[in-house]
Structures are given as structure tokens and as C-alpha cells.
Amino acid sequence: MTPEQFVHQLQITLADKLKSVVMYGSGATGDFIEGVSGYNLLVVAEPWGTSELGAISSAAEKWVKAGNPLPQFFTPAELSSSADAFPIEILDMQRSRKILFGADLLTALTVDLAHLRMQLEHDLKSKLLFFRQRYLAASQDPNRLVKLLASSLSTFLVLFRAAIKLYDEDVPLHKQNALQELGTHLAFDASPFLHVLELKAKGALPPDVDLQLLAGQYLASIEQIVHAIDQHLHPDPK
Numbered sequence: 157m158t159p160e161q162f163v164h165q166l167q168i169t170l171a172d173k174l175k176s177v178v179m180y181g182s183g184a185t186g187d188f189i190e191g192v193s194g195y196n197l198l199v200v201a202e203p204w205g206t207s208e209l210g211a212i213s214s215a216a217e218k219w220v221k222a223g224n225p226l227p228q229f230f231t232p233a234e235l236s237s238s239a240d241a242f243p244i245e246i247l248d249m250q251r252s253r254k255i256l257f258g259a260d261l262l263t264a265l266t267v268d269l270a271h272l273r274m275q276l277e278h279d280l281k282s283k284l285l286f287f288r289q290r291y292l293a294a295s296q297d298p299n300r301l302v303k304l305l306a307s308s309l310s311t312f313l314v315l316f317r318a319a320i321k322l323y324d325e326d327v328p329l330h331k332q333n334a335l336q337e338l339g340t341h342l343a344f345d346a347s348p349f350l351h352v353l354e355l356k357a358k359g360a361l362p363p364d365v366d367l368q369l370l371a372g373q374y375l376a377s378i379e380q381i382v383h384a385i386d387q388h389l390h391p392d393p394k
Contacts, residue, residue, distance in 0.1 A: 157215075157222045159183070159195050163256045165215035166199065170208060175232055176200040176258035180249040182310075185329045189357050197227035198249060200261055204229050232261060239265045243272040244279065244318045251317070252329050272321060273389055280315050280382045283308070287375065298367055302355065305374060309352045312378060319385055344380040348373040 163177050181196035182188040188195075201208065209229075220226060228245075230238070239246050250262050287308055294300035317334045320327045323341040328334045331353060335346045351370055355361050361370065 157218045159256060162215060162219050166212060169211045170201055173201045173208060175202060176261050177256040178249065178262065179254040179256055180252055184254045185252040187331055192356050194224040196225060199227045200230050200232055200235055202231050204231055235261055239267050240271045243267040244275050247318060248314055251327060272318065276315065276318055277389055280385060283311055284378055284382050301367060301371055305352045305371060306356050322388060342381060342384040345373060345377045348377050
């Protein structure tokens with residue numbers, strides 16, 4: 157099921173309740189990898205009761221079976237009041253989006269830098285802790301470890317792009333460019349992320365890359381970034 161087909165089903169089912177559908181993420185930036193990436197959608201409708209959700213459940217099931225994550229479902233009022241609760245997600249949507257239906261409701265939203273800092277610190281540290289937990293279960297199984305690296309990368313790259321906003325107003329759209337830009341502000345080894353990007357794109361690691369070593373370097377680079385941003389947000393008063 158293509159995004160256009162899914163939107164068509166939403167239009168048929170929801171009719172005038174559907175206000176906007178926005179594609180964001182890799183599908184809008186050109187980083188999309190066929191057969192690997194999924195299309196990220198924001199769907200705005202009014203209302204979102206159980207009857208509306210139930211009515212689109214069949215189309216949503218086909219959408220997920222096609223390899224896509226479930227969309228984010230907002231009412232217009234919820235979206236307009238969510239820039240403080242989801243500053244990273246809102247910025248990511250604003251930075252790279254394609255309007256598939258209706259009005260562009262993201263344009264009017266303004267993200268406060270203080271809210272961004274708060275969410276960024278929380279999400280970076282929580283995702284770091286979560287990765288360590290997942291590594292415990294995956295470390296002895298190469299297939300699970302590969303899946304862990306590949307599945308975690310997109311989340312960390314979204315957070316890294318958000319971190320650039322702390323240093324520079326202009327944030328690159330593409331993943332590799334964003335890593336390079338972050339490297340101009342923080343000291344960290346970007347090569348593990350580039351290797352995992354290649355893994356996602358080609359389905360295999362380069363022959364000279366050891367999986368266990370890569371996992372260790374990947375975790376170390378995440379720790380470097382988290383520590384550097386923590387120091388930026390909480391500088392030593394001395």
C-alpha cells in the first residue's frame with residue numbers, strides 16, 4: 157500500500173472529518189531506503205473516537221503490513237497545543253514534510269528552545285539506557301544484534317538532528333550531512349553510525365567490519381554525544 161492509497165482510504169472512510177495528512181522523515185527528505193524504511197505520517201482529524209479509529213483499522217492494518225509504522229493521530233486542537241510536549245517530533249516534522257492532503261497545520265507551530273532542551277536531555281539519556289538493556293539480550297545473537305543496531309539508529313539520528321538546534325539554527329535534512337554538522341560542534345566518532353547506515357541500505361556490513369567491535373564503538377559514540385550535550389546543557393560553574 158502506497159501513501160497515496162492509504163490517504164485515499166482515509167478520505168473515503170473519514171470524509172470531512174479528515175483535515176490533514178503529512179508525510180515526514182525519510183520519505184520526505186530523500187533518505188528513504190526501499191524495502192527497509194517505512195513512511196511516517198501525521199494524520200489530523202476531528203474527532204478521533206473509537207468509531208473513527210475502528211473505521212480505519214482495516215486500512216491501517218494493510219499499511220503496517222506494507223512495512224510502515226502506524227501514523228501519529230492528532231485532532232487539530234491537540235496538534236496546536238503539542239509543541240511544548242513534543243518539541244523534537246514537531247521540529248522533525250516541520251524540517252522535512254510533504255503535504256499529502258489538506259492544510260499544512262505545522263507551519264503555525266513554534267517550538268520553545270527550553271522545551272527542546274528538556275525533552276532532548278530526557279530522550280537521549282533514556283534511549284541510551286534502553287540500548288544498554290537491549291544489548292544484554294542481543295549481544296550473543298548476531299542476527300538480533302544487527303536488528304538492534306539498525307532499529308535504534310533512526311531514533312538516535314532524529315535526536316542528533318534535534319541536538320544541532322542547540323548550536324545552529326540551520327539543521328541539515330539528510331542523515332549523513334546532519335552527522336557531519338554535529339561533528340563540527342561535538343567531538344565524537346561518526347564512523348559507527350555511517351557503518352550502520354550502510355548496513356541498513358545494503359543489508360550487510362562491509363567485510364572488514366567486526367559486528368561486536370562495531371556495537372562497542374556505536375555505544376561509545378552515543379555515550380560521547382550524550383555526555384557532550386549534558387555538559388553543554390549543564391556547564392561546570394567553575
